[in-house]
Amino acid sequence: MSDLPLVRLAGVSKGFVKGKDAITIFDKLDLAIPAGDFVAVMGPSGSGKSTLLNLLGGIDRPDTGEVQVAGSRIDALSEGELSAWRAAHIGFVFQFYNLMPMLTAAQNVELPLLLTRLGKADRRRHVETALTIVNLADRAKHYPREMSGGQQQRVAIARAIVSDPELLLCDEPTGDLDRTSADEILGMLKALNRDLGKTIVMVTHDPAAARYARRTLHLDKGHFEEKELAA
Protein backbone atom coordinates (compact mmCIF):
# COMPACT_ATOMS: atom_id res chain seq x y z
CA MET A 1 0.00 0.00 0.00
CA SER A 2 1.54 3.26 -1.13
CA ASP A 3 1.10 6.57 0.65
CA LEU A 4 0.32 8.42 -2.55
CA PRO A 5 -3.38 9.29 -2.40
CA LEU A 6 -5.30 7.85 -5.34
CA VAL A 7 -8.42 9.69 -4.21
CA ARG A 8 -8.48 13.13 -2.68
CA LEU A 9 -11.54 15.19 -1.83
CA ALA A 10 -10.88 18.74 -0.68
CA GLY A 11 -13.66 20.96 0.65
CA VAL A 12 -16.37 19.08 -1.22
CA SER A 13 -19.93 20.27 -0.69
CA LYS A 14 -22.91 18.61 -2.26
CA GLY A 15 -26.62 19.05 -1.88
CA PHE A 16 -29.83 18.29 -3.68
CA VAL A 17 -32.97 20.25 -4.25
CA LYS A 18 -36.03 18.19 -3.50
CA GLY A 19 -39.15 20.10 -4.38
CA LYS A 20 -38.88 23.27 -2.27
CA ASP A 21 -36.31 21.89 0.15
CA ALA A 22 -32.60 22.05 -0.42
CA ILE A 23 -30.80 19.29 1.46
CA THR A 24 -27.10 19.28 2.16
CA ILE A 25 -25.36 15.90 1.94
CA PHE A 26 -21.72 17.00 2.34
CA ASP A 27 -20.42 20.25 3.69
CA LYS A 28 -16.71 20.89 3.06
CA LEU A 29 -15.78 17.25 3.14
CA ASP A 30 -12.12 16.18 3.00
CA LEU A 31 -10.97 12.66 2.26
CA ALA A 32 -7.80 10.93 1.15
CA ILE A 33 -7.57 7.32 0.08
CA PRO A 34 -4.11 6.00 -0.74
CA ALA A 35 -3.53 3.72 -3.70
CA GLY A 36 -3.89 0.08 -2.65
CA ASP A 37 -6.39 0.76 0.11
CA PHE A 38 -9.62 -1.16 0.65
CA VAL A 39 -12.15 1.08 2.38
CA ALA A 40 -15.58 0.09 3.59
CA VAL A 41 -18.09 2.94 3.82
CA MET A 42 -20.93 2.44 6.26
CA GLY A 43 -23.70 4.70 7.39
CA PRO A 44 -27.44 5.04 7.71
CA SER A 45 -29.62 4.97 4.67
CA GLY A 46 -29.72 8.38 3.02
CA SER A 47 -26.43 9.48 4.56
CA GLY A 48 -24.85 10.00 1.13
CA LYS A 49 -22.87 6.80 0.57
CA SER A 50 -24.01 6.35 -3.02
CA THR A 51 -23.57 10.04 -3.64
CA LEU A 52 -19.97 9.72 -2.48
CA LEU A 53 -19.32 6.87 -4.93
CA ASN A 54 -20.93 8.91 -7.70
CA LEU A 55 -18.56 11.78 -6.95
CA LEU A 56 -15.54 9.47 -6.94
CA GLY A 57 -16.62 7.81 -10.18
CA GLY A 58 -17.30 11.01 -12.08
CA ILE A 59 -21.02 10.29 -12.30
CA ASP A 60 -21.97 13.33 -10.28
CA ARG A 61 -20.20 16.63 -9.60
CA PRO A 62 -19.64 18.48 -6.34
CA ASP A 63 -21.30 21.86 -5.87
CA THR A 64 -17.97 23.20 -4.65
CA GLY A 65 -14.59 21.70 -3.85
CA GLU A 66 -12.10 19.52 -5.65
CA VAL A 67 -12.31 15.85 -6.55
CA GLN A 68 -9.00 14.37 -7.60
CA VAL A 69 -8.92 10.73 -8.64
CA ALA A 70 -6.07 8.86 -10.32
CA GLY A 71 -4.25 12.10 -11.07
CA SER A 72 -7.18 13.97 -12.66
CA ARG A 73 -9.28 16.84 -11.32
CA ILE A 74 -12.48 15.14 -12.41
CA ASP A 75 -14.75 17.93 -11.21
CA ALA A 76 -13.26 19.97 -14.04
CA LEU A 77 -13.78 17.44 -16.83
CA SER A 78 -16.52 17.68 -19.46
CA GLU A 79 -19.15 14.94 -19.88
CA GLY A 80 -17.31 13.44 -22.83
CA GLU A 81 -13.97 13.52 -21.03
CA LEU A 82 -15.57 11.92 -17.99
CA SER A 83 -16.89 9.00 -20.08
CA ALA A 84 -13.43 8.26 -21.42
CA TRP A 85 -11.88 8.80 -18.01
CA ARG A 86 -14.29 6.36 -16.35
CA ALA A 87 -13.63 3.74 -18.99
CA ALA A 88 -9.90 3.96 -18.28
CA HIS A 89 -9.76 4.31 -14.50
CA ILE A 90 -12.89 3.08 -12.75
CA GLY A 91 -14.61 -0.27 -12.33
CA PHE A 92 -18.14 -0.32 -10.92
CA VAL A 93 -19.92 -3.12 -9.07
CA PHE A 94 -23.59 -2.61 -8.19
CA GLN A 95 -25.96 -4.26 -5.75
CA PHE A 96 -28.13 -5.71 -8.52
CA TYR A 97 -25.28 -6.89 -10.81
CA ASN A 98 -26.74 -4.94 -13.76
CA LEU A 99 -25.67 -7.35 -16.47
CA MET A 100 -27.13 -7.13 -19.98
CA PRO A 101 -29.67 -9.97 -20.15
CA MET A 102 -29.21 -10.63 -23.87
CA LEU A 103 -25.44 -11.01 -23.65
CA THR A 104 -23.47 -14.02 -22.42
CA ALA A 105 -21.12 -13.76 -19.44
CA ALA A 106 -18.16 -13.33 -21.78
CA GLN A 107 -19.94 -10.67 -23.85
CA ASN A 108 -20.93 -8.79 -20.70
CA VAL A 109 -17.33 -8.79 -19.57
CA GLU A 110 -16.20 -7.68 -23.02
CA LEU A 111 -18.45 -4.59 -23.04
CA PRO A 112 -15.93 -2.15 -21.50
CA LEU A 113 -13.29 -3.36 -23.98
CA LEU A 114 -15.41 -2.06 -26.87
CA LEU A 115 -14.24 1.35 -25.68
CA THR A 116 -10.57 0.44 -26.08
CA ARG A 117 -8.39 0.00 -29.14
CA LEU A 118 -7.86 -3.69 -28.41
CA GLY A 119 -8.32 -6.12 -31.30
CA LYS A 120 -10.58 -9.14 -31.21
CA ALA A 121 -7.93 -11.62 -30.06
CA ASP A 122 -6.65 -9.32 -27.33
CA ARG A 123 -10.17 -8.71 -26.11
CA ARG A 124 -10.85 -12.42 -25.92
CA ARG A 125 -7.66 -12.92 -23.90
CA HIS A 126 -8.58 -10.16 -21.45
CA VAL A 127 -12.09 -11.58 -21.03
CA GLU A 128 -10.71 -15.05 -20.36
CA THR A 129 -8.30 -13.71 -17.78
CA ALA A 130 -11.01 -11.72 -16.00
CA LEU A 131 -13.41 -14.68 -15.94
CA THR A 132 -10.63 -16.93 -14.64
CA ILE A 133 -9.91 -14.50 -11.82
CA VAL A 134 -13.54 -14.71 -10.68
CA ASN A 135 -13.57 -18.47 -11.17
CA LEU A 136 -16.13 -18.52 -13.97
CA ALA A 137 -14.09 -19.51 -17.02
CA ASP A 138 -16.44 -22.46 -17.56
CA ARG A 139 -19.51 -20.20 -17.63
CA ALA A 140 -18.35 -17.89 -20.41
CA LYS A 141 -21.16 -18.84 -22.75
CA HIS A 142 -23.94 -18.73 -20.13
CA TYR A 143 -26.56 -16.02 -20.01
CA PRO A 144 -27.25 -14.10 -16.78
CA ARG A 145 -30.64 -15.81 -16.35
CA GLU A 146 -28.82 -19.16 -16.25
CA MET A 147 -26.68 -18.11 -13.30
CA SER A 148 -27.17 -17.62 -9.56
CA GLY A 149 -26.99 -14.18 -7.99
CA GLY A 150 -23.49 -14.88 -6.68
CA GLN A 151 -22.32 -15.97 -10.11
CA GLN A 152 -23.85 -12.93 -11.76
CA GLN A 153 -22.07 -10.69 -9.28
CA ARG A 154 -18.81 -12.44 -10.11
CA VAL A 155 -19.43 -11.70 -13.81
CA ALA A 156 -20.03 -8.09 -12.81
CA ILE A 157 -16.70 -8.05 -10.96
CA ALA A 158 -14.98 -9.52 -14.02
CA ARG A 159 -16.57 -6.74 -16.10
CA ALA A 160 -15.33 -4.17 -13.58
CA ILE A 161 -11.70 -5.35 -13.69
CA VAL A 162 -11.37 -6.38 -17.36
CA SER A 163 -9.93 -3.07 -18.50
CA ASP A 164 -7.57 -3.04 -15.52
CA PRO A 165 -8.78 0.13 -13.72
CA GLU A 166 -7.00 1.44 -10.60
CA LEU A 167 -10.14 2.05 -8.58
CA LEU A 168 -13.10 -0.25 -7.92
CA LEU A 169 -16.28 1.35 -6.61
CA CYS A 170 -18.73 -1.15 -5.13
CA ASP A 171 -22.19 -0.06 -3.95
CA GLU A 172 -23.54 -2.72 -1.58
CA PRO A 173 -22.13 -5.53 -3.73
CA THR A 174 -23.43 -8.21 -1.35
CA GLY A 175 -26.70 -6.51 -0.43
CA ASP A 176 -28.72 -8.97 -2.46
CA LEU A 177 -26.78 -12.17 -1.69
CA ASP A 178 -26.91 -14.92 0.92
CA ARG A 179 -24.07 -15.25 3.43
CA THR A 180 -22.12 -17.90 1.50
CA SER A 181 -22.25 -16.05 -1.81
CA ALA A 182 -21.49 -12.80 -0.03
CA ASP A 183 -18.39 -14.27 1.59
CA GLU A 184 -17.26 -15.57 -1.77
CA ILE A 185 -17.63 -12.12 -3.35
CA LEU A 186 -15.95 -10.37 -0.44
CA GLY A 187 -13.08 -12.84 -0.50
CA MET A 188 -12.67 -12.11 -4.17
CA LEU A 189 -12.58 -8.34 -3.59
CA LYS A 190 -10.06 -8.83 -0.82
CA ALA A 191 -7.87 -10.91 -3.14
CA LEU A 192 -8.12 -8.28 -5.87
CA ASN A 193 -6.91 -5.70 -3.37
CA ARG A 194 -4.18 -7.85 -1.84
CA ASP A 195 -2.86 -9.65 -4.91
CA LEU A 196 -3.54 -7.24 -7.76
CA GLY A 197 -3.27 -4.00 -5.81
CA LYS A 198 -6.70 -2.71 -6.77
CA THR A 199 -7.88 0.21 -4.66
CA ILE A 200 -11.43 -0.48 -3.52
CA VAL A 201 -14.13 1.69 -2.01
CA MET A 202 -17.09 -0.45 -0.94
CA VAL A 203 -20.38 0.77 0.47
CA THR A 204 -22.04 -1.76 2.77
CA HIS A 205 -24.63 -2.11 5.50
CA ASP A 206 -23.15 -5.34 6.73
CA PRO A 207 -20.51 -5.15 9.51
CA ALA A 208 -19.35 -8.65 8.56
CA ALA A 209 -18.68 -7.39 5.03
CA ALA A 210 -16.84 -4.37 6.33
CA ARG A 211 -14.41 -6.63 8.14
CA TYR A 212 -12.96 -7.71 4.78
CA ALA A 213 -11.76 -4.14 4.23
CA ARG A 214 -8.58 -2.63 5.60
CA ARG A 215 -10.52 0.17 7.25
CA THR A 216 -14.06 1.40 7.64
CA LEU A 217 -15.38 4.94 7.32
CA HIS A 218 -18.65 5.75 9.03
CA LEU A 219 -20.59 8.38 7.24
CA ASP A 220 -23.09 10.30 9.30
CA LYS A 221 -24.54 13.75 8.80
CA GLY A 222 -21.97 14.52 6.12
CA HIS A 223 -18.89 13.59 8.11
CA PHE A 224 -16.59 10.60 8.43
CA GLU A 225 -15.63 8.75 11.54
CA GLU A 226 -12.82 6.34 10.95
CA LYS A 227 -12.24 2.93 12.49
CA GLU A 228 -8.96 1.39 11.43
CA LEU A 229 -8.92 -2.38 11.50
CA ALA A 230 -5.84 -4.40 12.16
CA ALA A 231 -4.87 -5.66 8.74
Add this chain to the structure above:
Amino acid sequence: MNDFLLIRKNLFRKKLRAILMIVSILVAFAIFGVLAAFERAFNAGEEVSEADRLVVVNKINFTQPLPIAYFNRVAAVEGVRQVTFANWFGGYYQDPKNFTVVMAVEPESYLKLISTEYAFTPEMTEAFVRNRTGALVGEQLAAKWGWKVGDRIPISSSIFSQKNGSTAWDVTIVGIFGKNKPQADTTLMLIQYAYFDETRSFGKDTIGWLVLKTASPALNDQVAKSIDGMFANSPYETATDTEKAFNKAFVAQLGNIALIVQLVVGAAFVTILMIVGNTMVMAIRERTREIAVLKTLGFSGGRVLRLVLGETLLLALIGGTAGLLLAWLATRAMSQSLGNFIPGLSLSPGIVAAAIGFMVLLGLATGLVPALNAFRLRIADGMGRG
Protein backbone atom coordinates in the same frame (compact mmCIF):
# COMPACT_ATOMS: atom_id res chain seq x y z
CA MET B 1 -18.49 -8.71 -30.20
CA ASN B 2 -18.94 -5.28 -31.76
CA ASP B 3 -21.54 -2.52 -31.77
CA PHE B 4 -23.49 -4.25 -34.55
CA LEU B 5 -23.89 -7.42 -32.50
CA LEU B 6 -24.99 -5.31 -29.56
CA ILE B 7 -27.57 -3.59 -31.77
CA ARG B 8 -28.82 -6.88 -33.17
CA LYS B 9 -29.09 -8.49 -29.75
CA ASN B 10 -30.96 -5.47 -28.45
CA LEU B 11 -33.41 -5.51 -31.34
CA PHE B 12 -34.24 -9.19 -30.98
CA ARG B 13 -34.30 -9.45 -27.20
CA LYS B 14 -38.09 -9.57 -27.41
CA LYS B 15 -38.59 -11.71 -30.47
CA LEU B 16 -42.34 -11.31 -30.85
CA ARG B 17 -42.17 -7.55 -30.54
CA ALA B 18 -39.37 -7.34 -33.09
CA ILE B 19 -41.20 -9.61 -35.52
CA LEU B 20 -44.44 -7.64 -35.24
CA MET B 21 -42.61 -4.40 -35.97
CA ILE B 22 -40.78 -5.99 -38.90
CA VAL B 23 -44.03 -7.32 -40.34
CA SER B 24 -45.72 -3.93 -40.14
CA ILE B 25 -42.78 -2.30 -41.91
CA LEU B 26 -42.73 -5.13 -44.44
CA VAL B 27 -46.37 -4.57 -45.31
CA ALA B 28 -45.84 -0.84 -45.81
CA PHE B 29 -42.88 -1.36 -48.11
CA ALA B 30 -44.61 -4.12 -50.05
CA ILE B 31 -47.53 -1.74 -50.69
CA PHE B 32 -45.13 1.00 -51.65
CA GLY B 33 -43.20 -1.23 -54.06
CA VAL B 34 -46.25 -2.58 -55.86
CA LEU B 35 -48.07 0.75 -56.13
CA ALA B 36 -44.94 2.58 -57.24
CA ALA B 37 -44.41 -0.06 -59.94
CA PHE B 38 -47.97 0.49 -61.17
CA GLU B 39 -47.61 4.24 -61.12
CA ARG B 40 -44.38 4.07 -63.08
CA ALA B 41 -45.93 1.72 -65.64
CA PHE B 42 -48.92 4.04 -66.13
CA ASN B 43 -46.76 7.09 -66.46
CA ALA B 44 -44.33 5.49 -68.90
CA GLY B 45 -46.39 6.88 -71.80
CA GLU B 46 -45.94 10.35 -70.43
CA GLU B 47 -42.18 9.97 -70.32
CA VAL B 48 -41.93 8.98 -73.98
CA SER B 49 -44.33 11.60 -75.26
CA GLU B 50 -42.89 14.38 -77.35
CA ALA B 51 -43.21 18.02 -76.40
CA ASP B 52 -43.90 19.18 -79.94
CA ARG B 53 -46.68 16.70 -80.62
CA LEU B 54 -50.30 17.64 -80.21
CA VAL B 55 -53.27 15.30 -80.00
CA VAL B 56 -56.72 16.26 -81.27
CA VAL B 57 -59.61 14.32 -79.73
CA ASN B 58 -63.36 14.66 -79.50
CA LYS B 59 -64.20 17.31 -76.90
CA ILE B 60 -66.80 15.09 -75.23
CA ASN B 61 -64.18 12.46 -74.47
CA PHE B 62 -61.37 10.75 -76.28
CA THR B 63 -63.35 7.56 -76.91
CA GLN B 64 -65.77 9.49 -79.16
CA PRO B 65 -64.95 9.55 -82.89
CA LEU B 66 -64.04 12.43 -85.21
CA PRO B 67 -64.88 12.71 -88.94
CA ILE B 68 -62.02 11.70 -91.21
CA ALA B 69 -62.46 14.98 -93.06
CA TYR B 70 -60.73 16.65 -90.12
CA PHE B 71 -57.45 15.14 -91.32
CA ASN B 72 -57.19 17.45 -94.32
CA ARG B 73 -58.60 20.44 -92.52
CA VAL B 74 -56.11 20.17 -89.68
CA ALA B 75 -53.27 19.66 -92.16
CA ALA B 76 -54.12 23.05 -93.62
CA VAL B 77 -53.89 24.92 -90.29
CA GLU B 78 -50.97 27.33 -90.14
CA GLY B 79 -48.11 26.07 -87.99
CA VAL B 80 -48.94 22.37 -88.49
CA ARG B 81 -45.97 20.59 -90.04
CA GLN B 82 -47.11 16.96 -90.04
CA VAL B 83 -50.38 15.31 -89.18
CA THR B 84 -51.69 11.79 -89.00
CA PHE B 85 -54.55 9.91 -87.38
CA ALA B 86 -55.30 6.63 -85.71
CA ASN B 87 -58.27 4.56 -84.69
CA TRP B 88 -58.33 2.37 -81.60
CA PHE B 89 -59.09 -1.22 -82.63
CA GLY B 90 -59.65 -2.83 -79.21
CA GLY B 91 -57.61 -5.82 -80.29
CA TYR B 92 -56.99 -9.26 -78.90
CA TYR B 93 -55.39 -12.41 -80.24
CA GLN B 94 -57.39 -15.64 -80.16
CA ASP B 95 -58.81 -15.05 -76.68
CA PRO B 96 -60.18 -11.78 -75.20
CA LYS B 97 -57.73 -12.33 -72.33
CA ASN B 98 -54.87 -11.70 -74.76
CA PHE B 99 -55.51 -7.98 -74.98
CA THR B 100 -53.33 -6.44 -77.66
CA VAL B 101 -52.74 -2.82 -78.57
CA VAL B 102 -53.76 -2.55 -82.23
CA MET B 103 -54.20 0.74 -84.04
CA ALA B 104 -55.61 1.33 -87.50
CA VAL B 105 -53.46 4.09 -89.04
CA GLU B 106 -52.78 5.99 -92.24
CA PRO B 107 -49.45 4.27 -93.03
CA GLU B 108 -47.15 6.91 -94.49
CA SER B 109 -47.97 9.84 -92.23
CA TYR B 110 -48.22 7.74 -89.07
CA LEU B 111 -44.86 6.03 -89.44
CA LYS B 112 -43.20 9.33 -90.20
CA LEU B 113 -44.65 10.91 -87.09
CA ILE B 114 -43.73 8.22 -84.60
CA SER B 115 -40.33 7.40 -86.07
CA THR B 116 -38.71 9.29 -83.16
CA GLU B 117 -39.50 6.44 -80.78
CA TYR B 118 -39.82 3.50 -83.18
CA ALA B 119 -37.28 2.22 -85.67
CA PHE B 120 -38.85 1.60 -89.07
CA THR B 121 -36.69 0.53 -92.00
CA PRO B 122 -37.52 1.95 -95.45
CA GLU B 123 -38.35 -1.63 -96.59
CA MET B 124 -40.97 -2.25 -93.93
CA THR B 125 -42.44 1.21 -94.45
CA GLU B 126 -42.80 0.52 -98.16
CA ALA B 127 -44.24 -2.97 -97.60
CA PHE B 128 -46.80 -1.57 -95.14
CA VAL B 129 -47.87 1.22 -97.47
CA ARG B 130 -48.20 -1.16 -100.43
CA ASN B 131 -49.97 -4.03 -98.68
CA ARG B 132 -53.58 -3.23 -97.75
CA THR B 133 -53.90 -6.15 -95.28
CA GLY B 134 -50.33 -5.75 -94.05
CA ALA B 135 -49.47 -5.22 -90.39
CA LEU B 136 -46.40 -3.94 -88.61
CA VAL B 137 -45.67 -5.60 -85.28
CA GLY B 138 -43.42 -4.42 -82.46
CA GLU B 139 -40.56 -6.67 -81.40
CA GLN B 140 -41.93 -7.51 -77.95
CA LEU B 141 -45.33 -8.48 -79.30
CA ALA B 142 -43.83 -10.56 -82.12
CA ALA B 143 -41.53 -12.32 -79.66
CA LYS B 144 -44.47 -13.05 -77.37
CA TRP B 145 -46.35 -15.05 -80.00
CA GLY B 146 -43.39 -16.15 -82.09
CA TRP B 147 -44.64 -14.20 -85.14
CA LYS B 148 -42.41 -13.80 -88.16
CA VAL B 149 -42.60 -11.62 -91.25
CA GLY B 150 -44.94 -13.31 -93.72
CA ASP B 151 -47.18 -14.86 -91.06
CA ARG B 152 -50.86 -14.46 -91.71
CA ILE B 153 -52.80 -14.11 -88.49
CA PRO B 154 -56.35 -13.27 -87.44
CA ILE B 155 -56.58 -10.31 -85.07
CA SER B 156 -59.90 -9.81 -83.28
CA SER B 157 -61.62 -6.69 -82.04
CA SER B 158 -63.69 -6.41 -78.89
CA ILE B 159 -65.35 -3.26 -80.30
CA PHE B 160 -65.80 -3.65 -84.05
CA SER B 161 -67.07 -6.33 -86.39
CA GLN B 162 -66.83 -6.83 -90.14
CA LYS B 163 -69.77 -6.45 -92.46
CA ASN B 164 -69.78 -10.22 -92.86
CA GLY B 165 -70.32 -10.57 -89.09
CA SER B 166 -66.80 -11.72 -88.23
CA THR B 167 -64.96 -9.94 -85.43
CA ALA B 168 -61.57 -11.06 -86.70
CA TRP B 169 -59.48 -9.39 -89.40
CA ASP B 170 -56.84 -11.38 -91.23
CA VAL B 171 -53.57 -9.50 -91.54
CA THR B 172 -50.14 -10.39 -92.91
CA ILE B 173 -47.08 -9.35 -90.96
CA VAL B 174 -44.92 -7.29 -93.27
CA GLY B 175 -42.40 -6.00 -90.75
CA ILE B 176 -41.23 -6.23 -87.16
CA PHE B 177 -39.96 -2.99 -85.71
CA GLY B 178 -37.73 -2.06 -82.78
CA LYS B 179 -37.43 1.16 -80.83
CA ASN B 180 -35.26 4.25 -80.77
CA LYS B 181 -35.94 5.14 -77.14
CA PRO B 182 -35.37 2.79 -74.22
CA GLN B 183 -38.71 3.69 -72.59
CA ALA B 184 -40.72 3.01 -75.74
CA ASP B 185 -42.91 -0.05 -75.54
CA THR B 186 -43.07 -2.38 -78.55
CA THR B 187 -46.06 -4.52 -77.62
CA LEU B 188 -48.29 -3.04 -80.31
CA MET B 189 -49.54 -3.69 -83.83
CA LEU B 190 -50.33 -1.24 -86.61
CA ILE B 191 -52.80 -2.09 -89.37
CA GLN B 192 -54.01 -0.08 -92.36
CA TYR B 193 -56.93 2.27 -91.68
CA ALA B 194 -58.21 1.89 -95.25
CA TYR B 195 -58.57 -1.89 -94.87
CA PHE B 196 -60.22 -1.55 -91.46
CA ASP B 197 -62.57 1.27 -92.47
CA GLU B 198 -63.90 -0.42 -95.61
CA THR B 199 -64.67 -3.71 -93.90
CA ARG B 200 -66.13 -2.57 -90.58
CA SER B 201 -69.87 -2.71 -90.05
CA PHE B 202 -70.24 0.70 -88.36
CA GLY B 203 -68.42 3.94 -87.78
CA LYS B 204 -67.27 4.34 -91.36
CA ASP B 205 -65.29 7.50 -92.18
CA THR B 206 -64.59 8.28 -88.57
CA ILE B 207 -61.27 8.23 -86.76
CA GLY B 208 -60.23 8.08 -83.13
CA TRP B 209 -57.81 10.96 -82.91
CA LEU B 210 -55.33 13.08 -84.81
CA VAL B 211 -51.69 13.50 -83.91
CA LEU B 212 -49.75 16.42 -85.28
CA LYS B 213 -46.37 18.06 -85.08
CA THR B 214 -46.09 21.83 -85.05
CA ALA B 215 -43.27 23.79 -86.59
CA SER B 216 -42.04 24.55 -83.07
CA PRO B 217 -43.30 23.85 -79.53
CA ALA B 218 -43.69 27.60 -79.10
CA LEU B 219 -46.57 27.46 -81.55
CA ASN B 220 -48.41 24.70 -79.67
CA ASP B 221 -50.87 26.91 -77.83
CA GLN B 222 -51.71 28.98 -80.87
CA VAL B 223 -52.16 25.94 -83.15
CA ALA B 224 -54.32 24.17 -80.56
CA LYS B 225 -56.52 27.26 -80.29
CA SER B 226 -57.02 27.62 -84.01
CA ILE B 227 -57.90 23.93 -84.44
CA ASP B 228 -60.43 23.91 -81.59
CA GLY B 229 -61.79 27.26 -82.83
CA MET B 230 -62.23 25.91 -86.34
CA PHE B 231 -64.49 23.08 -85.13
CA ALA B 232 -66.32 24.99 -82.43
CA ASN B 233 -70.12 24.74 -82.62
CA SER B 234 -69.89 21.80 -85.04
CA PRO B 235 -71.34 18.37 -84.21
CA TYR B 236 -67.80 17.19 -83.54
CA GLU B 237 -66.05 19.72 -81.38
CA THR B 238 -62.40 19.01 -80.61
CA ALA B 239 -60.01 19.31 -77.70
CA THR B 240 -56.37 19.74 -78.67
CA ASP B 241 -53.58 19.29 -76.20
CA THR B 242 -49.99 18.15 -76.00
CA GLU B 243 -49.43 14.43 -76.16
CA LYS B 244 -48.11 14.61 -72.63
CA ALA B 245 -51.33 16.12 -71.33
CA PHE B 246 -53.32 13.62 -73.38
CA ASN B 247 -51.49 10.70 -71.84
CA LYS B 248 -52.04 12.23 -68.44
CA ALA B 249 -55.75 12.45 -69.12
CA PHE B 250 -55.65 8.82 -70.17
CA VAL B 251 -54.09 7.96 -66.83
CA ALA B 252 -56.63 10.09 -65.03
CA GLN B 253 -59.32 7.99 -66.70
CA LEU B 254 -57.85 4.95 -64.98
CA GLY B 255 -58.10 6.70 -61.65
CA ASN B 256 -55.61 9.17 -60.32
CA ILE B 257 -53.04 6.58 -59.57
CA ALA B 258 -50.32 8.86 -58.41
CA LEU B 259 -52.61 10.36 -55.82
CA ILE B 260 -53.84 6.96 -54.68
CA VAL B 261 -50.25 5.77 -54.35
CA GLN B 262 -49.37 8.80 -52.29
CA LEU B 263 -52.41 8.50 -50.05
CA VAL B 264 -52.14 4.77 -49.42
CA VAL B 265 -48.40 4.78 -48.98
CA GLY B 266 -48.60 7.92 -46.87
CA ALA B 267 -51.23 6.37 -44.60
CA ALA B 268 -49.23 3.17 -44.26
CA PHE B 269 -46.08 5.08 -43.40
CA VAL B 270 -47.71 7.38 -40.87
CA THR B 271 -49.19 4.32 -39.19
CA ILE B 272 -45.94 2.43 -38.89
CA LEU B 273 -44.13 5.58 -37.92
CA MET B 274 -46.46 5.87 -34.96
CA ILE B 275 -46.51 2.19 -34.06
CA VAL B 276 -42.79 1.60 -34.40
CA GLY B 277 -41.86 4.97 -32.97
CA ASN B 278 -44.00 4.43 -29.91
CA THR B 279 -42.86 0.84 -29.44
CA MET B 280 -39.23 1.92 -29.63
CA VAL B 281 -39.74 4.71 -27.11
CA MET B 282 -41.18 2.14 -24.71
CA ALA B 283 -38.51 -0.44 -25.50
CA ILE B 284 -35.73 2.02 -24.73
CA ARG B 285 -37.51 3.27 -21.62
CA GLU B 286 -37.58 -0.30 -20.31
CA ARG B 287 -33.84 -0.34 -20.74
CA THR B 288 -33.19 2.90 -18.86
CA ARG B 289 -31.11 1.17 -16.22
CA GLU B 290 -29.04 -0.70 -18.82
CA ILE B 291 -28.31 2.52 -20.65
CA ALA B 292 -27.22 4.09 -17.38
CA VAL B 293 -24.93 1.08 -16.83
CA LEU B 294 -23.42 1.47 -20.30
CA LYS B 295 -22.73 5.11 -19.55
CA THR B 296 -21.20 4.15 -16.22
CA LEU B 297 -18.86 1.81 -18.06
CA GLY B 298 -17.72 4.76 -20.14
CA PHE B 299 -20.01 4.66 -23.19
CA SER B 300 -20.47 8.27 -24.25
CA GLY B 301 -23.86 9.87 -24.91
CA GLY B 302 -23.10 9.86 -28.63
CA ARG B 303 -22.21 6.19 -28.62
CA VAL B 304 -25.46 5.29 -26.85
CA LEU B 305 -27.39 7.50 -29.28
CA ARG B 306 -25.82 5.64 -32.20
CA LEU B 307 -26.67 2.28 -30.66
CA VAL B 308 -30.35 3.22 -30.45
CA LEU B 309 -30.46 4.76 -33.93
CA GLY B 310 -28.64 1.72 -35.26
CA GLU B 311 -31.35 -0.45 -33.81
CA THR B 312 -34.21 1.42 -35.49
CA LEU B 313 -32.26 1.63 -38.75
CA LEU B 314 -31.62 -2.10 -38.69
CA LEU B 315 -35.29 -2.69 -37.98
CA ALA B 316 -36.37 -0.50 -40.92
CA LEU B 317 -33.82 -2.08 -43.25
CA ILE B 318 -34.83 -5.65 -42.39
CA GLY B 319 -38.56 -4.93 -42.69
CA GLY B 320 -38.14 -2.70 -45.73
CA THR B 321 -35.92 -5.13 -47.63
CA ALA B 322 -38.29 -7.99 -46.95
CA GLY B 323 -41.21 -5.84 -48.09
CA LEU B 324 -39.41 -4.84 -51.26
CA LEU B 325 -38.63 -8.48 -51.97
CA LEU B 326 -42.30 -9.30 -51.60
CA ALA B 327 -43.22 -6.41 -53.92
CA TRP B 328 -40.71 -7.71 -56.46
CA LEU B 329 -42.26 -11.18 -56.40
CA ALA B 330 -45.75 -9.69 -56.64
CA THR B 331 -44.97 -7.38 -59.57
CA ARG B 332 -43.22 -10.21 -61.37
CA ALA B 333 -46.27 -12.41 -61.00
CA MET B 334 -48.59 -9.57 -62.02
CA SER B 335 -46.54 -8.54 -65.03
CA GLN B 336 -46.96 -12.09 -66.32
CA SER B 337 -50.73 -11.87 -66.19
CA LEU B 338 -51.19 -8.12 -66.77
CA GLY B 339 -48.20 -7.45 -69.00
CA ASN B 340 -50.40 -6.80 -72.00
CA PHE B 341 -52.51 -4.18 -70.30
CA ILE B 342 -49.70 -2.62 -68.33
CA PRO B 343 -46.35 -3.01 -70.01
CA GLY B 344 -43.27 -2.12 -68.00
CA LEU B 345 -44.66 -3.25 -64.66
CA SER B 346 -41.53 -3.81 -62.58
CA LEU B 347 -39.51 -2.56 -59.62
CA SER B 348 -37.18 -0.12 -61.33
CA PRO B 349 -33.84 0.88 -59.80
CA GLY B 350 -35.45 4.24 -59.12
CA ILE B 351 -38.17 2.64 -56.99
CA VAL B 352 -35.61 0.55 -55.11
CA ALA B 353 -33.49 3.63 -54.46
CA ALA B 354 -36.52 5.57 -53.22
CA ALA B 355 -37.47 2.65 -50.96
CA ILE B 356 -34.00 2.53 -49.45
CA GLY B 357 -34.21 6.26 -48.87
CA PHE B 358 -37.54 5.78 -47.09
CA MET B 359 -36.06 2.98 -44.97
CA VAL B 360 -33.27 5.25 -43.77
CA LEU B 361 -35.73 8.08 -43.08
CA LEU B 362 -38.07 5.73 -41.24
CA GLY B 363 -35.19 4.32 -39.18
CA LEU B 364 -34.01 7.78 -38.21
CA ALA B 365 -37.51 9.10 -37.53
CA THR B 366 -38.53 6.20 -35.30
CA GLY B 367 -35.20 6.26 -33.46
CA LEU B 368 -34.92 9.98 -32.94
CA VAL B 369 -36.93 10.36 -29.73
CA PRO B 370 -35.66 7.25 -27.91
CA ALA B 371 -32.09 7.97 -29.05
CA LEU B 372 -32.25 11.50 -27.69
CA ASN B 373 -33.76 10.21 -24.45
CA ALA B 374 -30.86 7.77 -24.14
CA PHE B 375 -28.36 10.46 -25.07
CA ARG B 376 -29.65 12.82 -22.39
CA LEU B 377 -30.16 10.23 -19.65
CA ARG B 378 -28.19 11.10 -16.53
CA ILE B 379 -26.57 8.06 -14.94
CA ALA B 380 -27.74 8.87 -11.43
CA ASP B 381 -31.34 9.18 -12.63
CA GLY B 382 -31.15 6.03 -14.72
CA MET B 383 -29.76 3.85 -11.96
CA GLY B 384 -32.45 4.77 -9.50
CA ARG B 385 -31.40 5.35 -5.94
CA GLY B 386 -30.66 2.86 -3.21
